[in-house]
Amino acid sequence: MFDSRARSRWGYSVTGAALAILFLFPLLWSGWASVRTGxxxxxxxxxxxxxxxxxxxxxxxxxxxxxxxxxxxxxxxxATLGGYAFGRFRFPGRDLLFLLTLAILMVPYATILIALYVLLGWLGLEDTLVGLSLVLIMFQLPFSIFMMRNSFEAVPHELEESAQMDGCASFGTLVRIMLPAVRPGLVTVGLFAFLTSWSEFFAPLILLNSTDRFTTTLAVVNMRTASHGSIDYAALEAGVVFMAVPCLVLFAFMQRSYVRGFTSGAIKG
Amino acid sequence: MTTTTDPTRERTAGAGATTPASRPLRRRRARRAWLGIAYASPTAAMVVLFFLVPLVLVGWMSLHRWPLLAPPTLNAPDNFTGIADNDLVRSATWFTVKYTLVITVLLFAISLGLALLVQHRRPGVGMFRTAFLLPMAVGFASASLLFLGLLSDEIGPVNDLLGRLGLVDGYVSWTSGSANSALTSAVVLVLWRFAGFNMLILLTGLQAIPPEIYEAARVDGAGRWQTFRRITLPLMRPTIALVLTLMVTGSLLAFDQFWILTRGGPDNSTTSLVMVIYREAFIRLDLGSAAAISVVLLGVLVVFNVIQLGVLRRRSN
Structure with missing residues (x-):
């Protein structure tokens, strides 16, 4: 009995460590390759x-x-305003709007980006960073609204009611009482939005045309796709590291609240 | 995952709606309804303008000859009949389906394995979780470039490593050598980048199972495999369904990995459907044809998701 438990603990440690090395290896290698010269x-x-x-x-x-x-x-x-509305208010069309927002997940990306390209042209936002950001915000909404709705629902009703008793207006309640209470959700939503928008490739590829409007990701990928002869792999790895370091640092700092926000809010039931 | 039952416990409701005293309550409720609408209006504006309008527009575009730089003209149903004649669409469809099957099976198995490995608090578990999660912080396009270098013969260590282990003989061009090696490269990249994320979702499902149930099973003398099959898997069904949906949808829409890592080659053997859409729109400058392929893909995805949700709902009842 004791023996088999010790053996299973060994098996766990060895398997875990081997897999961890396998997952970390590409990251470490790219850092190493980016500083290696002839x-x-x-x-x-x-x-x-x-x-x-x-x-x-x-x-x-x-x-x-x-x-x-x-x-x-x-x-x-x-997402804060919407999550507050869905989590704390009853109004006509609430369930429909919530379902429509989640439906963005079902109809992803590529299929409507062609239309968004035309639509942004009509709005005078083609080839602009603002237009790209609006599209990226829309794609963030299903996850963010879902997350914030659950966060607001989890705040005890007494908190809100006592604030209103003290004469706090609804918006004041939201800002002063509710926001601090939903901070883990906000961190998760914000971090997710940053990781996506910082590294997004497909949407900028379609929505941005002129090279001086390119984002870094687009510019780095362009080094690979625009090169007809040989690819400068070492400079590419430098680009990868340059792109990844802000994300890795942020992620390492916020991993706890990110994972906590995820487990408490994102997947319920 | 979408429980749309009303969770806002409106305490004002049911407080005797016919008595005179309920009038201020009713007025308060109406006021709250307007407030709710006001708070929801930015969401509504975004969803209508950037989701519903494009959705209608893509259908409208698919019925027209819509060149990138000239006014559109109605030509239905030419764009749709054009799809059937397009050889590249046919091979891309086949390839995308094959890729989706391979990824879904492998990614699910690996993610579940990782989740089971790190589900309990044990020494080192935090470190392992972090190691598996870190790749998801790297953007997918960056990850594709990373693997392009990693698998390259010029600076990558993979050929050397495998050669020394005696697994390959000499030079192998992973990302462009053959259709199979190009697909394998992309699959390995996707497994590395997404296993941690799916592990995280599965972990939330695993941890939602009350420990008492496991305890009861152990008292009843259930073995490890039996516990897994009779308790873990059934109770995880909603989470598993969610993860599978994400995987299938994501794979059917694959683009970055092939655009960057394999360039769709060799000989268009790793050209995915979304790459074909991009090519129709921005290389052949035929937005109508791109929209038509999008509409078909959209239809397939919606049908798939509806079936998926139906199965999920029936089983959870």
Missing amino acids: SGFGLENYDRLFTSDNGIRPHHVVNSVVVSALTVGGTLVV
Whole structure:
């Protein structure tokens, strides 16, 4: 009995460690490959990433920051208000709107992006960062609204009622009482919106045409797809690391609340 | 996953709606309804403008000859009959279905394995979970570029490693050598990138099972395999259905991995349906044809999801 338990603990540790190494290996390798040069180690690959003819430029990074900021901000505002409405109010059309929002998940991406391309043209938003951000916000809504609705539902009703008793207006209650209570949900929604918008490839590929509007992801991928001869793999890995480091750092810091928000809110029942 | 039963416990309801005292209550309820509408209006605006309108528009476009730079003209049903004659669509459909089957089976097995491995609090479990989850922080396009380098012969270690183990002989061009090796490269990339995420969802399902049930099964003398088959799997059904839906939908819409890693090659053997849509729209500049393929794909996905939800609902009852 004792023996078999010790053996199973061994089996668990060895399997877990081997798999962990397997999953971490590509990440570690890309970091290593990005600083390896012909003669040793250095930052030459990063240098080529930023200076070669079809490499990335500072304004590409600025574009990515703008798109991420707009998407995260917009998603948080829309999802907070919407989640509050779905979680705490009864109004005609509530269930229909909620179902429609979730239906965005069923009709994903590629199938409506062609139409969105035409629609943004009609709105005068073609080839703009604002137009791209609006589309990215829309694609974030099913997950974010679902998450925020559940977060608001989980807040005890007494909290809200006592605030209203004290004469807090509805919006004041939301900002001062409810928001602190749903913080884990907000963190999860915000982090998810950032990770998606920062690394999104397909939507910018379709919605942005001019190279000076490109996001970093688009610019880095362009180094691979636009190269007709040989690919500069080492500079590509530098680009991968440059793209991934902000995400990895954020993720490592927020993993706890992210996973907690996920387990408490996202999948209920 | 979508419980749309009304969870807002409206305490004002049922407080004797016919007595005179209920009038302020009713007025308060009406006020709350308007407030709710106001808070929901940004969501409604986004959903209508950027989801419902494009949905109708894509159907409208599929009925027209819609060149990228000229006014559209009605040509129904040419775009749809064109699909049937398009060889690339046929091979891409076949390839996408094959890819979806392979990914769904492998990804599900691996994700469930990982979730079972890290479901209990044990020494090192936090580290393992983090290791499996970290790849999902890397953008999928970046991950595809990462694997492009990793599998390349120029700087990648894979050929060396496998060669030293005696598994391959000399130079193998993984991402563009043959149809099978290109598909394998993409599959490995997707498994690496998405196993952790699906593990996380499955983990939430595993942890929602009350420990008392396991306890009772153990008292009854159930073995490990029996417990898994009779308790874990049935109670996980909603979560499993969700994960499978996400996997199938995601695979049917595959683009990044093939666009970046294999460029759809060799010889269009790894060209997915979405790549064909992109090619119709922005290389052949025929938005109508792209819209028609989108509409068909959309129809398949909706039917699939409706069946999936139906099965799910029937079983959970």
